[in-house]
Structure formats: C-alpha cells, structure tokens
Amino acid sequence: MFITRKHLSRRTFLKGSSAAIALPFLDAMTPALAQAKKSPVRLAFVYVPNGIVMEDWTPKTTGGDYALTRILKPLESLKQDMFVLSGLADHNGNALGDGPGDHGRAGASYLSGVHCKKTSGADIRAGISADQFAAAALGQQTRFASLELGCEDSRTVGNCDSGYSCAYTNSISWRTPTTPNPPEVNPRSVFERLFGTA
Structure with missing residues (x-):
C-alpha cells in the first residue's frame, strides 16, 4: 500500500472510481465465442x-x-x-472357412469390421478400430486421444482361441492393423495416468 500526504483532486478520484466500477463489466466485452467453451465430445x-x-x-x-x-x-x-x-451385424466375426475361434475373431472384428488373420504367432493382422478413427478426429480436444480399459489381466501373445492369437481375444482396440491397444485393467494406474500421483 502506498500512502501519501498529497490530496487527490475530485477529478482524479472520479476517474479512478469509474474505472473500478467498470471492471466487472469488462467480461461482457469479450466475444461470445470466446466465453462459451464447448465440452469435448466423448x-x-x-x-x-x-x-x-x-x-x-x-x-x-x-x-x-x-x-x-x-x-x-x-x-x-x-x-x-x-x-x-x-x-x-458383424459378418467378419464369423468363421468364413477358418473353423473354430469365435472369441478371437469376434474381439478382433468388433470395432474394426475386419476378418482377422488366423495366427497364434506375431504376424497378427486385423484392422484399425472405430475408436481409433474417432480418436484421430476428436482426440485433439482432450489430454488423451483414447483410453482402453478392461476388467481382467490379459496377454497379447500366444494361442488363446483355436489358433487365434491372444492379441485378438484380449484387444478390441487397434491403432494399426498390426498394433493392438491392450486395455489397462488397474484402476490405480488409470487414475494416476489421468490425474497424476499424490
């Protein structure tokens, strides 16, 4: 605080008062679009x-x-x-001549619509999933373009269903046709990823 023995003129006092009174109304002068921040699409x-x-x-x-x-x-x-x-209907989740393995095919084709390659090796091939197409279009509005969450631990290698890779059975989200997005199943890890550690 600055205190002086100098007296303020009435004109100086009125100028300062009018500026102080007008301050709350300055928000009304910002453009309407700048005020209305739209929530990101989920x-x-x-x-x-x-x-x-x-x-x-x-x-x-x-x-x-x-x-x-x-x-x-x-x-x-x-x-x-x-x-x-x-x-x-997801017809590419059907056998289409590949024999058993409904769970593997269904998981891989659920969001991709692609009939996955029957393999239990590393040469997996499905398709980019709908959630990743949406993440590419909408994800710039949020801190994370997409979150893949699950309920149980799962592996992405090996044979999990009649010759189909565990990647198909345990990942419904695919970043590329050969890159599944395994789900995060630990609630604490998800919380820390979203909000940081305490």
Missing part, C-alpha cells in the same frame, strides 16, 4: 463378449423419446447425450 464402446439379454438391452421404440430398458436405466442422466444402436 465416445465409449462397451464390449460384452459373452452377450447380453437383448430384450433387456434394446429399447422397444426408436428415436430420441425411447424408454430406457432395465439394463440401461442406470444411464438415465446421460440419455439426452446417448445413442443406442441395434440391428447391426
């Missing part, structure tokens, strides 16, 4: 390899005014921002 893919009771999952009606089913009811607060897709 996208989630959920994979349930052992299936869902479809009557309890799929809404009975189409359009935005659908009633949430028993399974979807916990997501009610997100309904206005959520789409439920149904009636889709």
Whole structure:
C-alpha cells in the first residue's frame, strides 16, 4: 500500500472510481465465442463378449423419446447425450472357412469390421478400430486421444482361441492393423495416468 500526504483532486478520484466500477463489466466485452467453451465430445464402446439379454438391452421404440430398458436405466442422466444402436451385424466375426475361434475373431472384428488373420504367432493382422478413427478426429480436444480399459489381466501373445492369437481375444482396440491397444485393467494406474500421483 502506498500512502501519501498529497490530496487527490475530485477529478482524479472520479476517474479512478469509474474505472473500478467498470471492471466487472469488462467480461461482457469479450466475444461470445470466446466465453462459451464447448465440452469435448466423448465416445465409449462397451464390449460384452459373452452377450447380453437383448430384450433387456434394446429399447422397444426408436428415436430420441425411447424408454430406457432395465439394463440401461442406470444411464438415465446421460440419455439426452446417448445413442443406442441395434440391428447391426458383424459378418467378419464369423468363421468364413477358418473353423473354430469365435472369441478371437469376434474381439478382433468388433470395432474394426475386419476378418482377422488366423495366427497364434506375431504376424497378427486385423484392422484399425472405430475408436481409433474417432480418436484421430476428436482426440485433439482432450489430454488423451483414447483410453482402453478392461476388467481382467490379459496377454497379447500366444494361442488363446483355436489358433487365434491372444492379441485378438484380449484387444478390441487397434491403432494399426498390426498394433493392438491392450486395455489397462488397474484402476490405480488409470487414475494416476489421468490425474497424476499424490
């Protein structure tokens, strides 16, 4: 604080007061677009390899005014921002002459739509997955372009399903046709990645 014995003129006092009174209104002078920072778009893919009771999952009606089913009811607060897709088929997850190995093929083709190469070696080949295409388009708005999360430890090498690599069985996200994104299964690791260590 600077204190002086010099008296302020009324004019100087009024100039200073008017500037102080106007300060709160300066925010109103910024452009509207600068004020409204839009939340980044979020996208989630959920994979349930052992299936869902479809009557309890799929809404009975189409359009935005659908009633949430028993399974979807916990997501009610997100309904206005959520789409439920149904009636889709993944024909490349079928055998197509490769014999057994439904779990491996299904995991690899779930988001890529590609019939993966049947191999238990390192010469895996699937396709870039939809989540990675979305991450390339939307990921610049967020700290991490994509997060791959899972529920159980899984390996990405070896034979896990009738001659199909464990990479197919345990990774639904593929950065490139030959690079799976293994899921992170440790909640603490995910937390520290997002928010740092304490």
